[in-house]
Amino acid sequence: xxxxxxxxxxxxxxxxxxxxxxxxxxxxxxxxxxxxxxxxxxxxxxxxxxxxxxxxxxxxxxxxxxxxxxxxxxxxxxxxxxxxxxxxxxxxxxxxxxxxxxxxxxxxxxxxxxxxxxxxxxxxxxxxxxxxxxxxxxxxxxxxxxxxxxxxxxxxxxxxxxxxxxxxxxxxxxxxxxxxxxxxxxxxxx
Amino acid sequence: xxxxxxxxxxxxxxxxxxxxxxxxxxxxxxxxxxxxxxxxxxxxxxxxxxxxxxxxxxxxxxxxxxxxxxxxxxxxxxxxxxxxxxxxxxxxxxxxxxxxxxxxxxxxxxxxxxxxxxxxxxxxxxxxxxxxxxxxxxxxxxxxxxxxxxxxxxxxxxxxxxxxxxxxxx
Numbered sequence: 001x002x003x004x005x006x007x008x009x010x011x012x013x014x015x016x017x018x019x020x021x022x023x024x025x026x027x028x029x030x031x032x033x034x035x036x037x038x039x040x041x042x043x044x045x046x047x048x049x050x051x052x053x054x055x056x057x058x059x060x061x062x063x064x065x066x067x068x069x070x071x072x073x074x075x076x077x078x079x080x081x082x083x084x085x086x087x088x089x090x091x092x093x094x095x096x097x098x099x100x101x102x103x104x105x106x107x108x109x110x111x112x113x114x115x116x117x118x119x120x121x122x123x124x125x126x127x128x129x130x131x132x133x134x135x136x137x138x139x140x141x142x143x144x145x146x147x148x149x150x151x152x153x154x155x156x157x158x159x160x161x162x163x164x165x166x167x168x169x170x171x172x173x174x175x176x177x178x179x180x181x182x183x184x185x186x187x188x189x190x
Numbered sequence: 191x192x193x194x195x196x197x198x199x200x201x202x203x204x205x206x207x208x209x210x211x212x213x214x215x216x217x218x219x220x221x222x223x224x225x226x227x228x229x230x231x232x233x234x235x236x237x238x239x240x241x242x243x244x245x246x247x248x249x250x251x252x253x254x255x256x257x258x259x260x261x262x263x264x265x266x267x268x269x270x271x272x273x274x275x276x277x278x279x280x281x282x283x284x285x286x287x288x289x290x291x292x293x294x295x296x297x298x299x300x301x302x303x304x305x306x307x308x309x310x311x312x313x314x315x316x317x318x319x320x321x322x323x324x325x326x327x328x329x330x331x332x333x334x335x336x337x338x339x340x341x342x343x344x345x346x347x348x349x350x351x352x353x354x355x356x357x358x359x360x
Contacts, residue, residue, distance in 0.1 A: 002349065002352045003349060004345045004348065004349055007299065007318075007348050007349070007352065008318060010295045010296060010299055011296075011299060011318040011319075013293075013295075013296070014293060014296045020208075020212055020225075022204065022208065024201070024204070027204075027229075027230070027233060028197070028200075030230050030233075031200075031230065031233050031234050031237050098238075098242065099242075102255075102259065102331075103255075103328060103329060103330055103331025103332075104255075104258060104259055104262060104309075104312065104329065104330045104331050105330065105331025105332060106331050107259040107262070107263065107331075108262070108263075111263050111266070176266065176267060179266040179267075180263075180266050183262060183265075183266055183308060183309065186307055186308065186309045187309045187330065187331075187332060188332060188336075
């Protein structure tokens with residue numbers, strides 16, 4: 001059996017710099033492309049939701065001022081709070097993104113926090129958007145005495161959106177978070 | 191810092207410390223597609239980190255930290271970002287295996303390290319590259335005692351694995 005010092009010698013003898021040939025021009029292009037793509041997606045979602053919520057807030061507050069009632073003001077307050085929450089979360093996320101001297105444990109904690117952010121964002125989408133839309137749609141269908149076909153179409157679409165959000169949580173977000181938690185556990189337990 | 195300066199430092203780091211990046215890539219990937227993917231992620235993080243580098247530590251330590259953190263998060267990810275992936279798939283591969291990555295003993299060593307769990311793989315690289323327990327503890331964010339226990343276990347595992355390898359090679 002060999003000892004560790006001999007293994008160390010093998011390691012030191014390797015000529016690592018010639019392991020691969022780098023295509024530098026393609027690499028630089030891909031770095032810029034990837035840099036833009038990863039930030040663009042989440043930025044678009046956050047901006048879209050902020051604008052949408054501002055429009056909803058304006059709409060609800062105008063309606064409520066015409067016919068003042070507590071429920072109207074409560075709805076407007078919830079929508080306004082959701083805008084504040086989205087902007088606060090965004091600012092927090094951006095502050096965290098530019099820290100590079102984290103330890104591996106710190107990096108895993110940050111990745112777990114990001115995972116939680118995405119999971120919370122999806123729940124917010126479900127409770128803050130799909131649920132109110134479902135309530136409005138169902139009450140409209142009842143008051144209009146809609147046909148069975150319309151009921152099926154609207155209910156189907158609502159169920160589909162709930163299913164898609166649930167599927168993303170189950171298949172993508174939760175496993176990713178669990179894998180990070182497993183790594184953290186692996187790192188902290190000797 | 192302007193973009194030209196950032197690009198110049200990026201190129202310089204890439205030429206000077208590419209061996210370090212390659213070691214991490216080989217340890218965490220199992221096929222050429224993954225090697226390209228992880229290499230891109232590492233380069234992106236390296237590029238982004240340039241304005242934050244303050245020379246409080248050696249460039250190699252800084253890059254090891256970035257490379258290992260990127261690799262550990264990459265290995266935890268089930269699916270990669272789809273947006274850029276499709277466009278990138280049509281590009282020329284970023285890495286091609288060079289001539290010197292043929293040494294049988296080195297190949298065996300990488301193969302053995304790859305059998306360790308994701309965390310111990312990082313530690314084994316730092317150990318073999320001569321980092322102290324204190325430096326490893328800082329990079330990993332865990333106590334020196336914890337590092338000591340793990341390093342002892344890793345050394346034992348590597349030595350035990352060598353039994354299965356043809357001893358004459360050493």
